[in-house]
Structure formats: C-alpha cells, structure tokens
Amino acid sequence: MPRNLFRAGLVLVLLLCGSAEAAASAGSVIGLSGTCTVERGGQRFGLAIGTPVEVGDTLQVPPDGKLKLRMADGSILSLAAGSVMRIDSYAVDPGGQREGAGMSMGQGLIHAITAPVSRPASFEINTAVGTAAVRSTDWFIESGPAGSTVAVQSGGVLLASRATGHGVLVPQGSGSTVAPGRDPAPPRPWSAAEFAALLARTELDGPGGAPPPPAYPPGYDPPGYYPGPYGPGGYSPLPGITVPFGGFGGHGGWQGGGGREGGGREGNGRTGGGKPQGTTRPGAPN
Numbered sequence: 001m002p003r004n005l006f007r008a009g010l011v012l013v014l015l016l017c018g019s020a021e022a023a024a025s026a027g028s029v030i031g032l033s034g035t036c037t038v039e040r041g042g043q044r045f046g047l048a049i050g051t052p053v054e055v056g057d058t059l060q061v062p063p064d065g066k067l068k069l070r071m072a073d074g075s076i077l078s079l080a081a082g083s084v085m086r087i088d089s090y091a092v093d094p095g096g097q098r099e100g101a102g103m104s105m106g107q108g109l110i111h112a113i114t115a116p117v118s119r120p121a122s123f124e125i126n127t128a129v130g131t132a133a134v135r136s137t138d139w140f141i142e143s144g145p146a147g148s149t150v151a152v153q154s155g156g157v158l159l160a161s162r163a164t165g166h167g168v169l170v171p172q173g174s175g176s177t178v179a180p181g182r183d184p185a186p187p188r189p190w191s192a193a194e195f196a197a198l199l200a201r202t203e204l205d206g207p208g209g210a211p212p213p214p215a216y217p218p219g220y221d222p223p224g225y226y227p228g229p230y231g232p233g234g235y236s237p238l239p240g241i242t243v244p245f246g247g248f249g250g251h252g253g254w255q256g257g258g259g260r261e262g263g264g265r266e267g268n269g270r271t272g273g274g275k276p277q278g279t280t281r282p283g284a285p286n
Helices: 002-025 192-202
Strands: 027-033 037-040 043-046 059-060 064-070 078-080 082-090 098-113 122-126 128-133 139-142 147-154 155-159 167-171 174-178
Touching: 002 122, 043 059, 098 192, 128 147, 139 155, 139 192, 147 155, 155 174, 167 174
Parallel strands: 098 122
Antiparallel strands: 027 064, 037 043, 037 059, 059 082, 064 078, 078 098, 082 098, 098 139, 122 128, 128 155, 139 147, 147 174, 155 167
C-alpha cells in the first residue's frame, strides 16, 4: 500500500474513532418503561437500559412510557409519557464536568436534576415558545400547545420568552409559565401537591426509580456569581435577555449585590453598587 494512502486511511480511522467517542459522551439510559425510541441518522430503534445517547439524537417516549437518562456530567433527566426531546449539544471536560449543554423539547414533561459545576457552564432546554437556562438546579419543564411551564424544587431557573426576549428568574419552590408571543408570567409559589404530581408523572417505580438528592440541600440556593456581560459580578445565562432585578446576583448571591447594573435581586437597586444590602444565602460568596 502506498505510504500516502496508508496515512490517509489512518487519519480517517482516527477521526471516526474520535467522533464516535465524542458522540457517546452525551449520556446513557438508566431506566425506562414502555417502548421508548431514539431517532439517529435517519433511523429509529428501541432503547434499553445502558443504551448510549448521542448529540443529535431525538428521544421519544410513548403515551404509556417513561425514560430516565444519566448524562455525561452526572445530570439526571427524567422524561414523562409522550415527551419528545432532542440533544442539541452536550460537552464535558476530561474530568467529566459540564462545559455546555443544550436540548430542544418538542412536547411533554422533563424533570432535570442538573449536576453542579465549579465554573460557569450553560444548561438550556429550548421549547417552541421559550428557553429555560440553569446552572445547578432540581426543576421541571413542561411544553405543550398553550406554552411552557417551569417549576423549581431547588436552585433557580431563568425562563425567557422566545418572542419578546424578556425573562424572569423562577426561584426555589415556585413556577412560571410563558405563553406563545407573551412575556413569562410572574413566578408564584407552588404547593407540595403540585410538585408531587410532576414527580409522579416523571419518576419510575422500582430499582433506579428514585431520584438522587438535590445538588444543594433544601433552603440553599447556589451562589449567583458568574463572570458575564452584566457588570462586575453579574451574569445572565442568556446574554441579551432582559431580566428583572438585573439577572443573577453577584457577590451577594441571589439576594445580594452585583446584578445587571450593580444591584442584585434585593441589593442596592438597578443602578446601585458596592457592598450588597440583601440577605445572602448560606455559603454564598460575599
């Protein structure tokens, strides 16, 4: 075999192996009921425990089924009956920490327990009417003809309207809905019964059905300090989105200072600055 041809073949093999390794890093199936399927490369086949899922896959859950995935960074995604989700991107570093992840949800309900990371890293789920962006959070997102609903058990979620570009921060224990062509509704507290109903629709019975503990203990919000475009110590996961209170708080955490123009959610106001006046969560940086 000519040397140049051999080298070309070797390069092609290495590229194919590298692509397969990168694709396989998205996650795998850890639980399911019903005939759940994946569409990949124009073909559809059934899923089973241990089946890898890849970037570009479209996952479909039947009306009588459920599906649970463990992603490459340790995040858990539980899909309710009738859900359709595409994995648009899922990148992790050599240590298994998430660098960025994006999913598109056609319809249905997803319970996501997003693994914590030690640095800024996006995790977004897009629907027809909006985008939900998180860092380390235990939350739900449901999409249907009437719009999209987000409910948060721990942490916080930025829910933004695709039509208007406006967003709201949905805090722990609350939920919000965005309808087609409208801004997201102001978050409202959710009852334990409402959260229990979502859990019943997404969690599997039997081995592997119980969700892992939240990334943060109850009553603790993750620190809100991420370097970003909204001033020192302030950050929104979706640059360009208008967020009340200046997006995620900075050095004072969720209720501290360092938001879009210096003030956090309950800090020094939209154009304030300096030491935050709000109450910081335990463990949040000051």
